[in-house]
Amino acid sequence: MLSQTEENYLKALFYLTSENADKSEAGTNELAATLNVKPATANDMLKKLKEKKLVNYERYGKISLTNSGKKQAIDIVRKHRLWETFLYEKLEFTWDEVHEVAEQLEHIHSPKLIEKLEKFLNYPEFDPHGDAIPNAKGELKVQARKTLSEMAVGKTCKLIAVKDNSASFLQYVMKVGLGLSSKIKVISRQDFDGTLEIEVNGKKSVVSQKFADNLFVV
Amino acid sequence: MLSQTEENYLKALFYLTSENADKSEAGTNELAATLNVKPATANDMLKKLKEKKLVNYERYGKISLTNSGKKQAIDIVRKHRLWETFLYEKLEFTWDEVHEVAEQLEHIHSPKLIEKLEKFLNYPEFDPHGDAIPNAKGELKVQARKTLSEMAVGKTCKLIAVKDNSASFLQYVMKVGLGLSSKIKVISRQDFDGTLEIEVNGKKSVVSQKFADNLFVV
DNA sequence: ATATTTTGTTAGGTTAATCTAACTTTATAT
DNA sequence: ATATAAAGTTAGATTAACCTAACAAAATAT
Known part of the structure; x- marks a missing residue:
């Protein structure tokens, strides 16, 4: 071991x-x-x-x-992401608090524990950061979630989830006119600091990269 | 640390x-x-x-x-018992499986985690073995619990906790057909060595005093 | 009361994971 | 093309947690 x-x-x-x-x-x-x-x-x-x-x-x-090393590494990543999901979904940790604790929890040795934890969480596909969770075989069936900050200028996308659940962030999200399934068009990006100009339901707003990092889109 | x-x-x-x-x-x-x-x-x-x-x-x-050492020890016991409760209540581990995994989980360092875990479990008082869970201040309300070996012949009692939680003991307990809340009737006692004849769900067994010493009943 | 047994301690060694300091190989820049 | 810089390696120490073997103290048994 x-x-x-x-x-x-x-x-x-x-x-x-x-x-x-x-x-x-x-x-x-x-x-x-x-x-x-x-x-x-x-x-x-x-x-x-x-x-x-x-x-x-x-x-x-x-x-x-090696293949063996990779397999073991993926298993650790899997455990890390399942624990992050547990902390976020069940214990109400915020998305930025989960990593540190998961760094410890990922080293618990018990296949049964992870199997049962995954079931308890209802076989989640993504962790709170939007990263895909490998399955028990080490397969990654889905891509990591994209954030608004990664979208190309001119493209339109749809809001599917938020990373941060803090009241201040959610109020900000609403102020910009966003809700789940909102269509967002990226009008321009400042290369210097990643600031975006976006359009939601005909309303234009300027948002920081930090803000856009916290919105999951497709 | x-x-x-x-x-x-x-x-x-x-x-x-x-x-x-x-x-x-x-x-x-x-x-x-x-x-x-x-x-x-x-x-x-x-x-x-x-x-x-x-x-x-x-x-x-x-x-x-020392007082300081005792405080730290109790905190570890608290974590152990909360994790056992989590494994049993939420992840559907059996009561003889929880100890081993909790031995690892008890060493995770995160006050916030334990605070939130305890809340998630709705502030449980006992772990799956029936042992009391110390609160965040390290207080433990110890109640005098009878052991099966103290029960009078002819009486029927209910299993509420086990004292020993080694794997070998717990497996023995299951072999006799016992689980939490099992009704146990004391049929006879050997004065020489305290060996008991008991009946559980119609099944009779002969158990040693040492065994009976490790079962708490009401 | 003393010999024997049990219990506890010390000295010295091992392994895993870390370090510093000195060295070697590979890459880069003129 | 070679000097310099960057990257990588080795040797030798350190610390935590363990060991064995030898020894010392305390408890016990006759």
């Missing part, structure tokens, strides 16, 4: 090697920085994980996860 | 020093045996916990928890 530390290295490698489609390998320093350890420490662990056949690694070479 | 290991030592000491009213101190070997470590290991840890003012300890002397 893997230690929490080993699990964290696998998870970090998973994220580093799947940030973009074009990137599937990572470096020692990069990994070390992600985990807030020194490169020497990461280097030791890489040797250990190579020994356990969880990473592909050669001296001075790039690092990637 | 305490490590999981330190927390486990405090918890073990809490149980060892509060098993009976007459016993409020424990020994090194006893503690080591409880935690499945060697006495030398426990001895090292005792020095460390003394340094942190969590235990009262002098060379060759008996061990007890």
Whole structure:
């Protein structure tokens, strides 16, 4: 069984090697920085994980996860996202509070627990951040949810959910004339700070990137 | 912040020093045996916990928890029992499955999580084993509960809790056909060793005093 | 009252995960 | 094309939690 530390290295490698489609390998320093350890420490662990056949690694070479390593990493991500969903849906944590606690909960070892938790949550597809939750086989059937801030200028989209549930944010959302299923047209974007000009039911508004980050759209 | 290991030592000491009213101190070997470590290991840890003012300890002397140590121990017990309740009530774990997973969950550090979990469970008073759950202030209303071994021959009683929650004991309990709220009739007692003949749902069994000592009834 | 057993302690060693400092290899820039 | 910078590695220490083996103190049994 893997230690929490080993699990964290696998998870970090998973994220580093799947940030973009074009990137599937990572470096020692990069990994070390992600985990807030020194490169020497990461280097030791890489040797250990190579020994356990969880990473592909050669001296001075790039690092990637083996199939086995990837499988384990995805399982940790799955646990993390299910716990985040639990905290958000059942315990009324706000979306920005869930991550920290899930970082701990993801290391609980009990397949039965995760199976039952997933059932209890009614097999959710997305976590509170809009990221897709892998199923028990490690398959990701859906894409992560898009936020308004990712929409191209000129496109029209539909609001399907909000990330933040705070009163202040929701009041702001209403003030802009938005509700679930509202059609939103992106009129322009400021490259400098991501500020958007949008149109909802014929009403134009200017909103910050931070605001747009909190709206899930299709 | 305490490590999981330190927390486990405090918890073990809490149980060892509060098993009976007459016993409020424990020994090194006893503690080591409880935690499945060697006495030398426990001895090292005792020095460390003394340094942190969590235990009262002098060379060759008996061990007890300080107020601070006791407070922390109770908090771990509280978390353990709340998690057991969650697993049992919400995730449909059976009462003999909850302990093992709660042993992991009790070490999650997040006051907010426990606060919200307790609220979600509607401030339960007892865990699935019938043990009282300390409140956020560490207060525990201990009620004098009879054990099956104290019941008079011919009387019928109801199982409300178990004292021991090791897997082997719990499996034995189930084998005899017992569950929470089971009606138990005491048919006979051997004066020599306290062995009891009991009847549960029409099924007769012979159980040891040690076994009966671990069942709380009303 | 003393020998024996039980209990507790110490010294010294191991492993996992971390560090610093020095070194080597690879990449970059002129 | 080679000097410099960046990235990666190694060696040697440290800390927490564990171990074994040897020893010391306390309890017990005759």
